[in-house]
Amino acid sequence: MKAEDRIIHDSLKETKRADERLSPYATRNSECIKVKNTKKERTEFDIRWPYEEDIDRVLYSKSYSRYVDKTQALSFFSNVYITKRSLHVQWVSRIARQIGRGLNLNLDLIEAIALGHDLGHAPYGHVGEKAINDCLVERQFGYFTHNANSVRNLLFIERNGMGYNVSLQVIDGILCHNGEILSPVYRPDCQKTVEQFWNEYEKCWHEKDYSLKILPMTLEGCVVRISDVISYVGKDIEDAIKVGIISSEDLPLEVIRVLGKDNKAIINRLIGDLVIHSYHKPYLEFSKEVFQALEVLFTFISTHIHHHPTLLKENEKLTRMVKELYNVLYDDLKYQHYPQKGICAHVQKMSAVYQQTPIELIVSDYLSGMTDSYALRFYEERFLPRQHGEMIEDY
Template sequence: MKKEELVIKNTLQMTKEADEHLSIYATKNSDCIKIKQTIKDKEEFDIRWPFEEDIDRILYCKSYQRYVDKTQALSFFRNAHISKRSIHVQWVSRIARQIGRGLNLNLDLIEAAALGHDLGHAPYGHVGEKALNEILQVKGYGYFAHNANSVRNILFLERNGIGYNVSLQVLDAILCHNGEMLSKKYIPDTNKTINQFWREYDDCWHKENTSKKILPMTLEGCVVRISDVISYIGKDVEDAIRVGIIKQSDLPKEVTDILGFNNKSMINRLIGDLVIHSYELPYLQFSNEVFESLKCLLNFLTIKVHQHPVLVKENAKLIRMIKQLYDIYYEELTDLENENCKIKTFVAKMSSTYQSNDPALIVADYLSMMTDSYVLAEYESIFLPIQHNEII
């Protein structure tokens, strides 16, 4: 037997054995369903396991590279240690893998979904998302939600509109990751079909609040969903303390008595409690006391941090800035006589299928792909006067 045949045989055997050792509630590698039908060269051999391919496609896509210049909740504070989107997805991946290992789930599926869950986030996080959501409603297109836009990025925007062939299970976990929705129990929708996935994806764009209603099809998707909450809630508190919005002593006693005072203790308690109370079950759940404490912390964070007067004032400026840019880009895109503009150059590079999209959605794509600093540079270039040296 040739060495190549031995490697192929060994890889397939390892995959089969790995599936046999997973929890009965885990997603098996043999269950992986690629969303697009592609034909590989018969001579080509890929040593990666099915969901490992998804990890690599996400890691090397342009949307992932843009994480580095997209911030989290505190967009306008100049501090190197304020959470950025790039490190957030790594934290989600690490936390989710810890939970997944404790429950003996498919770690490759978890990692791919965790790393890709925010690919479609607009610049300035949920502030940019809110602006684009309001714009698309005014335009009569529908709604903008970063979870659906993350799926859109990897499938329909990457590689100039060709997209990547990613698995149904990973895409579904990304679509259903909603980290703003807290539940005591996370039960996967295990009967979900590929047709249902597409309906839910479409509904996210055209039916209000769909993102708050849909459930992951896998237990791994549920793990990523709760890991999103665990990863940001303690860090947002620490970031807010670091910039002076709140003090550690402001934290409710109901929180500190159960979860502790800092991000490390919060993460440890939440992961441990979840694994203990979900072990060998077809769903995830917290204990009553930990869930109530977590719910209290989330409410505190919303009121005292995310709705803090300083953030509300500055976020209003960011929303106004994004809306003004959108209006300029939309005008340029729909102006038949204006051929010399960046957005038309962008569209010209995309596939013919992409070019047939509604202009309202194309402009939303164009803006949502931008990083924070690029949006600011564009705004300054378009709306602020340029300082010239004296002409002699």
Template sequence: MKAQDQIIHDSLRETKLADERLSPYATCNSDCIKVKNTKKKAKEFDIRWPFEEDIDRVLYSKSYSRYVDKTQALSFFSNVHITKRSLHVQWVSRIARQIGRGLNLNLDLIEAIALGHDLGHAPYGHVGEKAINDCLEERGFGYFTHNANSVRNLLFIERNGIGYNVSLQVLDGILCHNGEILSPIYKPDSHKTIEQFWEEYEKCWHEKDYSFKILPMTLEGCVVRISDVISYVGKDIEDAIKVGIISIDDLPLEVVQVLGKDNKAIINRLIGDLVIHSYHKPYLEFSKEVFHALEILFTFISTHIHHHPTILKENEKLTRMVKELYDILYDDFIYRHYPQKGICAHVSKMAETYQQSPGELIVSDYLSGMTDSYALRFYEERFLPRQHGEMIEDY
């Protein structure tokens, strides 16, 4: 047997053995479905397992690079230790893989979903997301959600509009990762087909709040969905304490008694409780005590951090800024202002299939792809006067 043939044979054997060691409720590597009907070259061999390919496609995407300058929750505090989106997705991945290891699930699938779940987030997090959504809704196009936009980034925007060939299970986990919802039970929609996935994807753009109604097709997707919550509840509290929005003594006593009062304790309790109560089950659930405490904590964070008066005041400015950016970018694109730069130059470099997208969506793509600092610089350039030096008159 030739050396390369032997490597291929051994790799397939290892993949099969790995699948046999997984939980009966896990997603097997052999079940991986690619959404694009592309074929590798006859002589091409890839040592990676199927979902490992997806991990690398996420990691090497331009969208992933921009995580480093995108907000998680607190947009306008000058503190390098405040969570950015790049750290958040790594923590989601770490937590999800800990849960997945405890439940003997497919860790590669978990990692790919976790690292890619926020690729389509707008600048300034959920504030930017809502502002772009309002702009699309006002123009009668539909709605903007970062989870559907994350799928769009991977499939239709990356590589100058060619996109990547990512697996159905990863894309579905990204589409259904909604971390703004708590559920007593996380049960996958295990009979979902590729046709249902595409239907759900389209409805996320055209039916209001539809993304809140869909469920992941895999248990791994469910793990990432709850890990998104686990990763930020304790960290948002730590960040809020750092900047003086709340103090540790503000935490509800019923939360502290059950979950603890710092990020480490909260994460340990939530992961441990979830694994214990979900072991050998086709769904995820917490104990009643822990879930009740998590609900209280969830409400506390929303009220005392995300809706703190200081944050709401600044978020109004951010919302106005993002909407004004959308309006001016829309005019630039429709009337072909500045054809040699900006959004017009960007679109001219994209694949022909991408250029046929609706203008409202192209503007959404361009704006949502901006990082926080780039959006601010762009706004200053287009809306604020520039200092050109001081003229000294002759006397």
């Protein structure tokens, strides 16, 4: 047996042994299903386990590179320590893997879902997401959600429209990761099929708020879903204190008593409580006391941070900006205003299959792929007058 074949053989044996050591409620590597169901001959040596391949597809995607210039919640504060989307997904991954290790789940699957869960976020986060959604609704095309768009990026936009053949369990976890809602119990939809996944994906684009109704097919997907919440509740508070929106004394006493008053304490309490009360169970849950405190904290963050008057005022400007960008990009593509650059040049580089995409969705793809700073530069270029110097008159 060749050395290469022996290594692959031993790796497969180790994968099997690893599967046997997992919790009975964990997802096995042997259960990995490629969502596009294509068969490809192995042409080069590859020692990676099934979900490790998906981790690499996410890490080396263009969408992942753009995380670095997309903010999390506070888009317009000039502070290097304010959370960027790139840090957020790493924190989600770290928290989720800690929970996964405590519950003996598949850590590769968790990491792939966590790192890829926000790939489809628009510039300026949920503000940009809502603005693009409004534009699609106005054109009677459908609805925009960043989780469905994250799936779209991986499967249909990356590699010039060819996409990646990502595992069903990974792409389903990304689609169902919704961190904007809390639940007392996180129970996976274990009977989900490939057909059901595609049906849910399509409904996210065509039924209002449908993405709030779907559940991950794996317990690992549930872990990422709650880790998304755990990663930002404490950090949003720290960020808001840094920029002066709130002070630590503003936190509700029942939250401080149960969860603590800083990010470290909140994360440690939530992770520990979740692992203890979910151990050897086919679902996730907090203790009643911790969940009630988390609900209070969740409401406090929404009211005092995300809906703070300063943010709402600036978010109105960002909403107008993103909508104006959508409209001008739509006209650029429809009427080929600049055929050799911008969105027109972008479409020309894409695959023949992608070029058949409805114009409303192409504009959504292009705009949602912009980083915060690029969207702002593009807006300035198209809508604001340029400085060309002064005319000096003779006297």
